[in-house]
Structures are given as structure tokens and as C-alpha cells.
Amino acid sequence: MPQSQVIAPLELIMNRTFNAPRERVFRAWTEAAELDRWFKPDPEARVTASVDLRVGGAYRIDMVQGDRNYGAFGTYREIRPPERLVFTWTALNCGDTTAEDTLVTVEFFDADGKTQVTLTHQHFPTSEVRDRHNSGWNACFERLKTIL
């Protein structure tokens, strides 16, 4: 593996087409009441979201499942309804949260009335290397593993 591949930022790209117009899907991603109802990796989880939908505004999503608390918070970087949403993402209750420095871009494409969502999650390993002594990361993934 060339060195650049190890050092390059990690990027995860996911695609999915949803059977709803993109205004509807965009709303599901940006309104607290909507997020409360679906933003949960497990149907049993209870979700409380708060959203300040403006550039620089903060969001926070708390998830409770049994005796486990987890979630994420961040700020909005770009809001372009109904086509593009960019926000920072830091996982909550995952050890040292400062170790997580990630960016999520959600793009909404019209596909004959349906919506293709492309989600890009970037993680910057320069900070990962810098913070490699923090075990927060692994703790986080252990926790994620138990809930997935």
C-alpha cells in the first residue's frame, strides 16, 4: 500500500434511492420532529433531535436504547434545500469526542420523482494520528458494534 493511501483522508460514500420527492427527503433530514421519528439505527431506540438549521447553527441527536446513551452533534456548514446538506459530525459518548473530526455531505438528486441520496462521510486521519493516544475511537466503535 503506498504511503499516500494510508495518510489520505478516509472517505465513505453511500447511495440509496428513496421513494419520495426530494423536498420530502430533505425535510426528513433537517427537521427535528422528523429526525426524532427515523434517525435510529435500531427501531427500539428513542431519539431526541435539536436542529438550528442555518449555516453555523448546531444540531444534536441523542439516542437512548435500554441503558445506553449515544448520538452525535455538529454544526451545519452548507444548507441548500432540497439538494445539499453539509454538517460536521462528532459522535457522543464515545470516549474522547474531540478525537472525532468528521464531515458529512448529503446530496439529494431527483430521480423521476424519487430521490437518490448520496452520503459522503469524511474522516481526517491527520487528526486521528495526532490523537492516536486517545482510545475514544475504539471505545466508540465497540459501542457502535454492540448497538448495530
Place this chain on the structure above:
Amino acid sequence: MLTALMRREATVSELAAPHNISLPAVMKHLRVLEGAGLVSQRKIGRERHCRLTADAMKPASEWIVQYSQFWERQFDALDRYLAESQPETKEKIPCRNPKLSPRSN
């Protein structure tokens, strides 16, 4: 060099062997990798043994796997949610004639 280390721990001279560079140059390169937290070295007898720092490599691949599972689940959840809430919305997609405004809803 990192590829070689991904397979197993190696001595500095073993790492240098396949490359047409001097031992000091290899050692300098290793110090850079060590400084970046990717490689660690230890001395056994007269030889320096190098290995990849698992902590530096493991989170990267785990991060990808864990978050792709996480978002996959979130997409499933959104899919279910939209399917459930769709009939209540006024934005129901007309099947044949998308140009017509669905006033009858």
C-alpha cells in the same frame, strides 16, 4: 515498505533489501513513518525490528466498516419511515402524468 510491514514485522535491513536505497535512507524514512505514528521500532540484540502500529491502521478500516453499517441502517430506517408517512403527505407522486398537479388528493 508499509506493504512489507503489513505482512509481518521486519528488520531494517530486510526492509531495505528490495529497494535500491541506502540503509541510512531507509532509517530516515522509517523515522518519518514513526513520527506519523504508523510504524514502531524496537531493538532486539543488534537489529532494529519494525512493525506497523496497529492502533494507527486499525481504526481506519474499522471506521469504514462501522460507519458503512451505521449509515446502511439509517437508510433502512429512513426508507421505512418515508413509506409509512408517505400516504399522509400531499406530495404523493402521480404515477403516469407527473406534469399534472395532484389536486384530487
